[in-house]
Amino acid sequence: MPHRRFLPLLLLPLLALPVTAQDVLPEIVVQAPGEAASQAFVGDVLDSTHGKQLARWHQPLCVTLRGFTPDQEDRFTKRLQEAASIAGLHPPKAGCRPNAIVLLTNAPDLLIDRMLAQHPGIFAPAKPSEVRRKLADGGVARVWSVALTMGADGSTPDAATKGGATITSVKIAPGNATRLASATRADLFRAMVILDVKGLAGLPLDAVADHVAMRLLGQMGEAEGGRLPSILSLFQTDAGTRPLALTDWDRALLRELYTAPAGTTADRQRRQIARRLTETAGSEP
Structure with a gap:
C-alpha cells in the first residue's frame, strides 16, 4: 500500500472564523422531484471524470x-464526522494520521503560492x-484532492511513488481488457480545502462545516443555486434562500455515492445515483 501521510505545511498566519457556534440547525426537509431533476443535480455537483x-x-x-479557535475546531470536526457517518465511514481512531486538511486564511492565493x-x-x-x-478561481472554498487507482478489492495495483507523487497502473489479464472498470476503483487518498475567511462573514459555523464535509467526502463542485436544495450552493445563492445545513438531497447523495458499485464507470455510477436519489431523497431520515 502507498505510504499514507499528509505532507507538512508551512502555513501563513490564519484568522479565526468570524461566526459564533450555535446549536444544531433544524433539519431541512425537501420533497423529491423527478429523475430528470436528480440527473441534473448529480451532473451538476459530481466531478466529470470522462468515463473513469x-x-x-x-x-x-x-x-x-x-x-x-479550539471551540470552533471541535464543533467543525464533529459536523464533518457526522456527515462521514452518513456516508458509512467509520470514525477515525485517536491519533490517526491526517488524510485531509481544512485551512482558514485571509490570503488564500498567497498561501497557495507558499505551499507550491x-x-x-x-x-x-x-x-x-x-x-x-x-x-x-477566487471561490470561498478551494478544493484539491488526490485519488488513487486501486484494485476493485482494495489491493494496490503496480504503483510507483516519487517525491510524494503516486502513479498507478493496472495490468489486465489477456481477454479481460474490456473489464477494466470492474478491475479497479478510485480511492480518495488525500484532500485539502482552503477557506477564504473574507467570504464567510455572517455564515453559521455549522453551515460552513457541512459544505466542507460534502466537498471532502467526494470530488464535488458547488451546486448551482436554485437547481435543488443543497448545502453545496452555500456560496452560490442569496442569503434568504440558501440551505444552512445538509438537506435530504445531500444526505441521499452521500449515501448513494458510497453505496454505488465502486468498480463500474463514472457514467453508470452517476445514473444509478440519480435514479436512487429520486427514490430516497425526502423519504429517509
Whole structure:
C-alpha cells in the first residue's frame, strides 16, 4: 500500500472564523422531484471524470484543521464526522494520521503560492501551473484532492511513488481488457480545502462545516443555486434562500455515492445515483 501521510505545511498566519457556534440547525426537509431533476443535480455537483470512476474514501476520514479557535475546531470536526457517518465511514481512531486538511486564511492565493514553493509534493503529480489553474478561481472554498487507482478489492495495483507523487497502473489479464472498470476503483487518498475567511462573514459555523464535509467526502463542485436544495450552493445563492445545513438531497447523495458499485464507470455510477436519489431523497431520515 502507498505510504499514507499528509505532507507538512508551512502555513501563513490564519484568522479565526468570524461566526459564533450555535446549536444544531433544524433539519431541512425537501420533497423529491423527478429523475430528470436528480440527473441534473448529480451532473451538476459530481466531478466529470470522462468515463473513469467516481472517487470516494475507503478508510476513515481523519481531518486536521488550521486557523480555527479550539471551540470552533471541535464543533467543525464533529459536523464533518457526522456527515462521514452518513456516508458509512467509520470514525477515525485517536491519533490517526491526517488524510485531509481544512485551512482558514485571509490570503488564500498567497498561501497557495507558499505551499507550491516550499511543499510542491502536496500537489504531486500535478504541475504548479495546473494547481494554480484549478485553485485560482477566487471561490470561498478551494478544493484539491488526490485519488488513487486501486484494485476493485482494495489491493494496490503496480504503483510507483516519487517525491510524494503516486502513479498507478493496472495490468489486465489477456481477454479481460474490456473489464477494466470492474478491475479497479478510485480511492480518495488525500484532500485539502482552503477557506477564504473574507467570504464567510455572517455564515453559521455549522453551515460552513457541512459544505466542507460534502466537498471532502467526494470530488464535488458547488451546486448551482436554485437547481435543488443543497448545502453545496452555500456560496452560490442569496442569503434568504440558501440551505444552512445538509438537506435530504445531500444526505441521499452521500449515501448513494458510497453505496454505488465502486468498480463500474463514472457514467453508470452517476445514473444509478440519480435514479436512487429520486427514490430516497425526502423519504429517509
